[in-house]
Amino acid sequence: xxFAGLCGCAGGGRDDAGPAAGRPGWAIALHGGAGVIExxxxxxxxRAHVRSLDAALRAGSERLARGGSAMDAVExxxxxxxxxxLFNAGRGAAFTAxxxxxxxxxxxxxxxxxxxxxxxxxxxxxxxxxxxxVMQQTRHVLLARDGAEAFADSVGVERVDNAWFDTExxxxxxxxxxxxxxxxALSPGGPTPGASFGTxxxxxxxxxxxxxxxxxxxxxxxxxxxxxxxxxxxxxxxxADNASxxxxxxxxxxxxxxxxxxxxxxxxxxxxxxxxxQAAREVVMGTLRPDDGxxxxxxxxxxxxxxxxxAGMFRAAADSTGRREVAIWNENxxxxxAR
Amino acid sequence: xxFAGLCGCAGGGRDDAGPAAGRPGWAIALHGGAGVIExxxxxxxxRAHVRSLDAALRAGSERLARGGSAMDAVExxxxxxxxxxLFNAGRGAAFTAxxxxxxxxxxxxxxxxxxxxxxxxxxxxxxxxxxxxVMQQTRHVLLARDGAEAFADSVGVERVDNAWFDTExxxxxxxxxxxxxxxxALSPGGPTPGASFGTxxxxxxxxxxxxxxxxxxxxxxxxxxxxxxxxxxxxxxxxADNASxxxxxxxxxxxxxxxxxxxxxxxxxxxxxxxxxQAAREVVMGTLRPDDGxxxxxxxxxxxxxxxxxAGMFRAAADSTGRREVAIWNENxxxxxAR
Numbered sequence: 116x117x118f119a120g121l122c123g124c125a126g127g128g129r130d131d132a133g134p135a136a137g138r139p140g141w142a143i144a145l146h147g148g149a150g151v152i153e154x155x156x157x158x159x160x161x162r163a164h165v166r167s168l169d170a171a172l173r174a175g176s177e178r179l180a181r182g183g184s185a186m187d188a189v190e191x192x193x194x195x196x197x198x199x200x201l202f203n204a205g206r207g208a209a210f211t212a213x214x215x216x217x218x219x220x221x222x223x224x225x226x227x228x229x230x231x232x233x234x235x236x237x238x239x240x241x242x243x244x245x246x247x248x249v250m251q252q253t254r255h256v257l258l259a260r261d262g263a264e265a266f267a268d269s270v271g272v273e274r275v276d277n278a279w280f281d282t283e284x285x286x287x288x289x290x291x292x293x294x295x296x297x298x299x300a301l302s303p304g305g306p307t308p309g310a311s312f313g314t315x316x317x318x319x320x321x322x323x324x325x326x327x328x329x330x331x332x333x334x335x336x337x338x339x340x341x342x343x344x345x346x347x348x349x350x351x352x353x354x355a356d357n358a359s360x361x362x363x364x365x366x367x368x369x370x371x372x373x374x375x376x377x378x379x380x381x382x383x384x385x386x387x388x389x390x391x392x393q394a395a396r397e398v399v400m401g402t403l404r405p406d407d408g409x410x411x412x413x414x415x416x417x418x419x420x421x422x423x424x425x426a427g428m429f430r431a432a433a434d435s436t437g438r439r440e441v442a443i444w445n446e447n448x449x450x451x452x453a454r
Numbered sequence: 455x456x457f458a459g460l461c462g463c464a465g466g467g468r469d470d471a472g473p474a475a476g477r478p479g480w481a482i483a484l485h486g487g488a489g490v491i492e493x494x495x496x497x498x499x500x501r502a503h504v505r506s507l508d509a510a511l512r513a514g515s516e517r518l519a520r521g522g523s524a525m526d527a528v529e530x531x532x533x534x535x536x537x538x539x540l541f542n543a544g545r546g547a548a549f550t551a552x553x554x555x556x557x558x559x560x561x562x563x564x565x566x567x568x569x570x571x572x573x574x575x576x577x578x579x580x581x582x583x584x585x586x587x588v589m590q591q592t593r594h595v596l597l598a599r600d601g602a603e604a605f606a607d608s609v610g611v612e613r614v615d616n617a618w619f620d621t622e623x624x625x626x627x628x629x630x631x632x633x634x635x636x637x638x639a640l641s642p643g644g645p646t647p648g649a650s651f652g653t654x655x656x657x658x659x660x661x662x663x664x665x666x667x668x669x670x671x672x673x674x675x676x677x678x679x680x681x682x683x684x685x686x687x688x689x690x691x692x693x694a695d696n697a698s699x700x701x702x703x704x705x706x707x708x709x710x711x712x713x714x715x716x717x718x719x720x721x722x723x724x725x726x727x728x729x730x731x732q733a734a735r736e737v738v739m740g741t742l743r744p745d746d747g748x749x750x751x752x753x754x755x756x757x758x759x760x761x762x763x764x765a766g767m768f769r770a771a772a773d774s775t776g777r778r779e780v781a782i783w784n785e786n787x788x789x790x791x792a793r
Binding site: 228229230234235253254255256257258259260261262263265266339340341342343348349350351354368369372373374375378379382383386387 | 567568569573574592593594595596597598599600601602604605608678679680681682687688689690693707708711712713714717718721722725726
């Protein structure tokens with residue numbers, strides 16, 4: 116296994132090679148959220164994240180290499196990251212202000228433009244799979260909260276008690292947020308929401324030439340009022356369109372909604388002829404504010420861009436040409452060398 | 455009062471005049487949904503709709519003429535249409551499958567790109583005003599269902615019993631839908647949702663050169679599972695951006711989400727140099743399916759486009775140059791002549 120480093124705003128040299136180099140037979144990229152573990156957390160935390168990202172990358176890659184669909188690949192990857200307590204999606208989700216979990220997820224199929232999403236589900240083990248069922252079994256795109264739970268009842272997906280999503284790590288984040296909240300309860304706009312980093316997502320291109328995207332999140336620590344972020348909003352946090360690209364976003368959700376980040380990247384590719392890398396850079400570095408987050412973008416030609424304006428973004432990418440990369444920080448040195 | 459006719463895909467000659475004609479000091483357009491009253495319903499129904507559209511147009515125009523902000527103008531217009539039982543928003547909203555009302559609304563400020571939205575509120579008399587409070591008083595964009603109600607409790611907006619939204623007209627639509635549902639309960643995708651037409655919205659340009667957009671709806675007759683349509687989704691049913699245009703949409707919400715209709719229109723103006731009319735036509739006539747709905751678009755230069763692929767769209771427009779139009783059908787003859 117080779118961990119090649121990715122610079123923070125690069126898909127690496129392969130993107131620069133452009134479509135002239137020929138479309139890879141398949142390609143996949145995934146993220147486990149913008150933001151980083153502190154280097155002071157030490158090697159063990161870093162290694163655990165890399166192992167998780169690598170396992171998800173391998174599962175998605177194998178599915179695509181065997182001729183599986185892009186939609187199957189992104190669902191498999193996101194389910195693994197949802198089940199992984201390290202990331203803020205499924206098990207390991209952030210706590211709301213009242214100490215529970217409300218989960219959002221979205222999928223989109225680039226061939227049909229079929230899409231499905233759920234917001235604020237509380238007992239569905241894998242929200243990404245419920246989102247796919249919304250796409251497949253209803254005429255709707257987005258189901259919310261108690262309504263999404265009622266739909267889950269009707270389709271029979273795996274359910275868990277809300278406490279199943281609890282992790283000690285996220286509980287400490289809630290406690291930190293509560294302490295801070297008491298300090299700035301009177302600030303304009305009310306208490307500052309906590310960090311949202313750790314959202315997970317995947318984009319894939321299959322051997323048939325179809326794109327898909329999926330994103331899943333626990334949202335903000337300390338969120339209230341049924342807040343819906345960008346993850347379940349088609350065109351904000353998630354998009355797939357064979358005519359342009361597949362996108363999954365992570366970061367300050369409200370900014371991604373305001374600027375329609377996923378659709379703006381797609382529009383710049385379609386209307387301005389930008390590469391995935393150029394389009395992603397323009398939006399993440401030009402439109403968003405520093406530290407807002409990052410995106411993974413996979414062009415219809417297999418070019419991958421992973422761009423973020425945070426200190427790091429958990430991410431991984433592979434394709435049929437042998438590309439295989441896992442990275443965390445905004446660094447040029449290979450991860451192996453960083454050990 | 456002059457009712458000039460608008461052809462279905464035209465902003466009329468003034469759009470063709472282009473920016474060379476000079477930006478009007480202010481401009482406003484509004485809609486009361488795609489779809490039409492049947493001509494067989496007779497003159498009284500038509501006159502009632504025209505009166506309502508004209509009263510809302512006058513209120514918005516007067517506010518803008520006196521130097522009021524675009525955001526104030528669109529809120530005033532949408533509140534009037536919410537309070538009007540003829541339209542599917544606020545009082546007069548469609549019934550859900552279980553005989554209640556769940557209301558969605560969104561506002562966006564083209565200068566700041568501030569935006570706020572609520573989905574599935576049940577006791578807020580004017581959802582558009584709650585959406586504006588989300589924009590003004592929280593760091594969030596979209597609040598859903600019980601969460602949005604809890605936010606409403608915290609800000610003290612006017613509340614009503616859910617039955618306040620009841621109208622006989624919409625109850626008959628629910629009964630028709632239930633009869634039809636029994637007939638096609640086993641169709642793929644489940645029962646067909648009922649018609650959604652009657653959504654209301656407004657776009658405005660104020661004397662300061664700022665755009666704003668607002669949309670409000672009761673959604674689909676017979677909707678279930680906390681379905682969220684395009685209305686509260688920034689970039690789908692609602693958008694305002696001083697760099698391009700303000701947009702409010704009406705129609706089959708899922709298609710407007712899938713194609714990101716409002717943001718795609720904005721992107722075609724920004725990236726392809728299209729006029730509001732051209733951009734709206736390309737998306738409504740080229741991307742959407744026949745009968746999906748329509749849009750009102752107001753360019754930063756004051757050009758208005760009102761484009762729909764349904765038999766009609768309740769709509770009205772005015773600006774500081776003396777333009778003043780109210781129309782329903784896709785017809786070239788003036789409404790006055792149709793009497």
